[in-house]
Amino acid sequence: MNSLPNSKKPSPGREEKLEFRRKRTVRSRIIYSVSGVFFFGLILYLLIFLKPLILPVVLGLLAAYLCQPLLSSLYRKGVPRWASVILLLGGFMIFLFFSVRYAVTLIPGENEQLQYRVSIQDNINDRYQYYMGIDDDEEGNVVYNLIGPELDPLMDSINRWLHLNDQELESLEDWAAGEPSIDRQVLNRYIENHNNRVLYTEPELLVSERPLEADQDADASQVDDEGESLILSTLNVLSIWLVMPVMFLFFLIDNGQIRKGFISMVPNNYFEMSLTVLNNVDRAIGNYLRGTVIETVLMSATIWLLLVLIGFDARIAVILAIISGIANVIPIFGMFIGIAVCIVYALIMEEVNSILPFITLNNLVLWTVIVHAIAQAIDNAVYKPFVLGRAVSLHPIVVFLGAIAGSMLFGFIGLLFAIPAIVIIKEILSTFFREMKAYFLIY
Amino acid sequence: MRKIIHPLWSNIFKSLFREKEGGDTELLGSIPIFKNLSRRELNIVSSILFERHYEAGESIFLMHQPGAAMFIIKTGEVEIQLEHDDDENLVLAKLEPGDFFGEIALLENSPRSATAYASTNTDLLAIFRTDLDKLIEKEPFIAAKIMKQLAIVVGVRLKETNKLFDQKLDVDEFIAQ
Numbered sequence: 001m002n003s004l005p006n007s008k009k010p011s012p013g014r015e016e017k018l019e020f021r022r023k024r025t026v027r028s029r030i031i032y033s034v035s036g037v038f039f040f041g042l043i044l045y046l047l048i049f050l051k052p053l054i055l056p057v058v059l060g061l062l063a064a065y066l067c068q069p070l071l072s073s074l075y076r077k078g079v080p081r082w083a084s085v086i087l088l089l090g091g092f093m094i095f096l097f098f099s100v101r102y103a104v105t106l107i108p109g110e111n112e113q114l115q116y117r118v119s120i121q122d123n124i125n126d127r128y129q130y131y132m133g134i135d136d137d138e139e140g141n142v143v144y145n146l147i148g149p150e151l152d153p154l155m156d157s158i159n160r161w162l163h164l165n166d167q168e169l170e171s172l173e174d175w176a177a178g179e180p181s182i183d184r185q186v187l188n189r190y191i192e193n194h195n196n197r198v199l200y201t202e203p204e205l206l207v208s209e210r211p212l213e214a215d216q217d218a219d220a221s222q223v224d225d226e227g228e229s230l231i232l233s234t235l236n237v238l239s240i241w242l243v244m245p246v247m248f249l250f251f252l253i254d255n256g257q258i259r260k261g262f263i264s265m266v267p268n269n270y271f272e273m274s275l276t277v278l279n280n281v282d283r284a285i286g287n288y289l290r291g292t293v294i295e296t297v298l299m300s301a302t303i304w305l306l307l308v309l310i311g312f313d314a315r316i317a318v319i320l321a322i323i324s325g326i327a328n329v330i331p332i333f334g335m336f337i338g339i340a341v342c343i344v345y346a347l348i349m350e351e352v353n354s355i356l357p358f359i360t361l362n363n364l365v366l367w368t369v370i371v372h373a374i375a376q377a378i379d380n381a382v383y384k385p386f387v388l389g390r391a392v393s394l395h396p397i398v399v400f401l402g403a404i405a406g407s408m409l410f411g412f413i414g415l416l417f418a419i420p421a422i423v424i425i426k427e428i429l430s431t432f433f434r435e436m437k438a439y440f441l442i443y
Numbered sequence: 444m445r446k447i448i449h450p451l452w453s454n455i456f457k458s459l460f461r462e463k464e465g466g467d468t469e470l471l472g473s474i475p476i477f478k479n480l481s482r483r484e485l486n487i488v489s490s491i492l493f494e495r496h497y498e499a500g501e502s503i504f505l506m507h508q509p510g511a512a513m514f515i516i517k518t519g520e521v522e523i524q525l526e527h528d529d530d531e532n533l534v535l536a537k538l539e540p541g542d543f544f545g546e547i548a549l550l551e552n553s554p555r556s557a558t559a560y561a562s563t564n565t566d567l568l569a570i571f572r573t574d575l576d577k578l579i580e581k582e583p584f585i586a587a588k589i590m591k592q593l594a595i596v597v598g599v600r601l602k603e604t605n606k607l608f609d610q611k612l613d614v615d616e617f618i619a620q
Contacts, residue, residue: 264493269502272510
């Protein structure tokens, strides 16, 4: 109180200072360690228990990331940022709506499914017998004698799976009687073949292994539960997928705040380097992802055109082409997924409407393979060099192991996203270490 | 490892509890590079600024490191030093609030020609070349004004360097005679 203006407080001794620093260091270590463990535990918990959310979140972010150049372009043309965001969100929602609506129209009704089952069973057996050279006396060609004993049980299990029980058959006939669009003659032939279908492995008539409705009545309560759980699971799926447009919107609205927030956590020594890494990675990944999306669209369009040319139904060809185009993201193996899906459909097709007269149901499988070979040639010669520019080089072993690990962790979606994820991680690591060296942070 | 983890976590806590900063636009307006910008334009520029705090003695960048950002001093002091082989650094300049350095990094990706240290506790604003490049695409009018002023500043500094060089030559000639 009475101290002079220039008087100083008695400074603590050297021992006290050291003790204070030591305590502070210990306290800091404890707080940072505990919060670090808690933070990483939380991230791990979220990744494991909110696994169903990962895909919608990733897809929402990906869509927003791909739309960023469009947003900048609209802004440059004088459209305010908020209007650009609303425009893109609207476009995204309309795209989602029409995609879902189109997918729903392709899902057949209950009776249509029964019709498809008999027709698919008939076509697939016809095609099998043709390729294997199985005639009435059941003597096959060389291929059949070589691999027939392996394929026969597979065909039998496919037939058992497709076979209708008596009630399903009755229901199909009742429905077909009231449907003028159904070709009764063709359906009757299918049903007749269906009823006379004989197993390949044993000379006896095929019988359905599905229980009749009478047996199912015993489990009526269970069915009710299933009905309820179906509604609940549909609502669950909807609520999970609502995350996608929300993520899309938030990521579009973000005007660099996420990046700023991230950079503010980086220590001063790494400040310039981390922003350089972020920018380089952003540029490389942006180019790769945008290139991949354009390549997928071009490949899908090419495959669709070629499939229609060889006689595939244009509506179904859209789905097959999209699957093939998306699978093409996986180097080397993706092509085989596309071919396999198209061949399966070619095997169950009822008729070919090709403008090329030499394409028939019997050589359609061969033409499906040729279509994919042509599409791959165009992709490698034209699309990849122009769209992707510098090829992302991954060793085939990395591709193979990555694809397997991805599919084991997240199924088909994991298989699909494994390679882009590996490319992104590779790009981040290589840029990170290059810049660390450039900034003299490591040798 | 501890050196890396400790500052990382302490920075997370700093950023969480840091008080809301303000007044960056006024500081920006006083800097020659941004002096022709309106208040709205300064606000847009301030949205791409990063604020950093450096303790006394902490290096901001080292000589020969790649340059990616220009720094503006908000508070504190910065020393620009030229590193010598004999461990004694030559102090080229002492900079104060409102001064800026590392402006060449906004134009090209060349290595830093000197080292910058915070001589007291210092708050800096950093602007990155890549963000300026994006600004050129998004806001060409603002970016054009900045680039013009940047060219003037670089030109003035080149003239000053030439003048110093001439003076040095004159002195050397005088000594030789």
